[in-house]
Amino acid sequence: MSQRQVLQVFEQYQKARTQFVQMVAELATRPQNIETLQNAGVMSLLRPLLLDVVPTIQQTAALALGRLANYNDDLAEAVVKGDILPQLVYSLAEQNRFYKKAAAFVLRAVGKHSPQLAQAIVDCGALDTLVVCLEDFDPGVKEASAWALGYIARHNGELSQAVVDAGAVPLLVLCIQEPEIALKRIAASALSDISKHSPELAQTVVDAGAIAHLAQMILNLDAKLKRQVLSALSQIAKHSVDLAEMVVEAEIFPVVLTCLKDKDEYVKKNASTLIREIAKHTPELSQLIVNAGGVAAVIDCIGSCKGNIRLPGIMMLGYVAAHSENLAMAVIISKGVPQLAICLSEESEDHIKAAAAWALGQIGRHTPEHARAVAVTNALPILLSLYMSQDSSEDLQIKSKKAIKNILQKCTYLPALEPFLYDAPPNILKHVVGQFSKVLPHDSKARRLFVTSGGLKKVQEIKAEPGSLLQEYINNINNCYPEEIVRYYSPGYSETLLQRVDSYQPLV
Amino acid sequence: MATLVSLQSRLPLIDCQYYYRNRTVDGYRKKEYKAAVKIQSWFRGCRVRAYIRYLNKMMTVIQKWWRGYLGRKHYRQMVKTAYLTMKMNFYNEMAVRIQKRWRGFKIRKYCFNYYYLKEYLRAISDTNQAIREALEEFAEMRGREKKKADLEKEEKRKQNQARKTHYLLSTKQIPGIYNSPFRDPDPMEFEIRKVRAFQMPSAAHQIQQTDYEDLSTWLACTSKRSFPRSDILPPINRKQCQGPFRDIAEVLQQRYKPLQPTLRVATSINSEKDAREELRREEWNNRVHDNVFLPFSSFSKNEKYVPMVQTSTKYNGISYAQKQFQEEEPTKWMSNKNCDTELHMGNRVDIQHSCTQHQQRTTYCLFLTSDNHFDISLVESPLCYYCCLCGHLQDTNVVLLPSIL
Incomplete structure (x- = not known):
């Protein structure tokens, strides 16, 4: 046996291993193969290959593992139970960049499924090595580790606290400043995931100076980066007034309004979310947004998109209008009410309708002027039909009822109220009749119109329990008219007249 | 004694008389007693009644005065309160009047200022208009940019395609596939006519050597020049020629070997001159002073200090800080005469x-x-x-x- 023949055996073995790993990695990309691979015991075969002498085989094995774990949480759990994680973590610190990338991919794939799996990764001490990887030269490694950290932090507050404690935030902020778009994107998303859980975590991100860098990237051309940046800013701003003010101080207005005109739907959605999160805190912040023309931009944005993208914009209008009557007036002036009415009638999903109903209620509840603005857009009948409809969800019914009530209690625009006399249920009718009883004593034209349009007749037909509020309102209305008219319109008046004819003794 | 006897003789008589008298009196005694009681009781009753009457009268007087006093006191109190109430009512009314005016004024001025509100709403609608326009413009600009980039990309792709398929160009004799004799020529034909075909890199093109400026730059260069490599791959599958020829690969390697000039060739011909020039320049740069350094102990002693012309005036110059500038009177600058x-x-x-x-x-x-x-x-x-x-x-x-x- 020559030396060559001996070496040939090893060469063949190595070739076979390489081919096996590569094939497995290839097969793992297709979801339909996963089941078969799992049944064939691929996990136990891949595990020793992670410790192979040849780096290529190690990397490819890690890649295959990552793809498998990415597929579902059973396989991810199998990775955890197979004690593969410590190996990965150990080699994450030691190996070359390709291997680091693949190992970070496995960690990410495992951690994304559930908090328990992410906790398992944290328990292996992966965070420290991942944070070290964030300092790597290679942007690919940085990206992979930032991604893994983001997926771990995404689940809950404790996990993100663990990520923060590992010192990831300053490095992530450094990653945002790197030239690579992909890395920026991932780092921004990781920051967003960290800051979404609690004000303290968001404060840590802010303290690392993330806001200024994030705010700079709002004008970036890359749509996906913009999505992540806007989402991160909104996750920071959502917690408290201070944080929202910090975000505002980064001079994001009116730059962020340009994002509302973006081609990308999610950029629009995240931008409106950001504006909503800022607007909801205080009247001052809302005023600032109004002064920057944000309301108009949001309304235009609502008009230009459909479905869930609209939702944050609708809620933002509601929040702004809820703060004060001047702000609500600003929403009305910016032609927000017709847009909301369109949303209310156009949208198919209940929760968006509920949001629109709520926003309309917030706009209309301040003064008669506001209520009138809402009423003239014909939103009230839609709200009523939503309230009465059997198909609407409970939440939508409650929201639309509250909105109707809020608006009706301020509404003095009688033409809009009149249809309610005919088709409103008693609990709403009460408010309608109440409004009539308040307006009619002071308005002679309205009194006349009320009779001619048949409203008075309808009021006489209402069955009210004596002593109730409704009866009191009806009496108030009746007191505005001469008795004959009231009697004339009372139901059964013609019979009484005929009876009088019957009982009348002719004088001749 | 006779008196005594007479008296004594009268004694029994007296006794008798005493007895008699007592007897008669006794007969009336009870009656008289009763009468006396009656008289006394009447009298005493009269006296006591008179006294009580008197007391009552006095009492009435006292009560009259006391009650009068109390009543007056109460009345005065009542008048005082009524006056106070009236006063307070008046004051309150006046206060309300003042407050009403003031509050109305304040509210109208600061809270519900109609004109301010109108102004505010107008400003908002202006801002909205402006921001809508700006955003529209921005979106349009982005759209244009996008469109332009797309067009450019498309153009480039087309051009590339045309260059790739340049062999489909029609010649004078044979029409290409895009240039059917029965129809108008396809736009692709014109596209192909416009562009040039991809040129096969020729050997002449390849041996385009950069002139080596300096030995140092040539050595420091870590780009492709430092590692010579052939850009053209040798042709594959060429048959071995018959005859005593060398291996094809070997020949090709020699054929396509990049130029590796010797150090002497690579060096520029006037490098010596350049080097001298460089040396001179460096010397000139580094030189600080033309004069030779002289030890200061003896040199400066015998040299006389020559003051500057400006400072050597015999009148004492005024120090700069106290210098008075000429007074300026702009009114005297121009006469108002023609x-x-x-x-x-x-x-x-x-x-x-x-x-x-x-x-x-x-x-x-x-x-x-x-x-x-x-x-x-x-x-x-x-x-x-x-x-x-x-x-x-x-x-x-x-x-x-x-x-x-």
């Missing part, structure tokens, strides 16, 4: 013409005629441009300016 410059024939006169109508100021120059007049018509348009346009003359004034001939 300038009476002597005007001679042929003198040049500048005319400043300022037009109040059009806020224009123009200066013209013209020459005096013989009779000390200048002919304004000599100038093409002595008036301001706008005046010429509108034929407007009356509001212009012409000022003569003295000028140097």
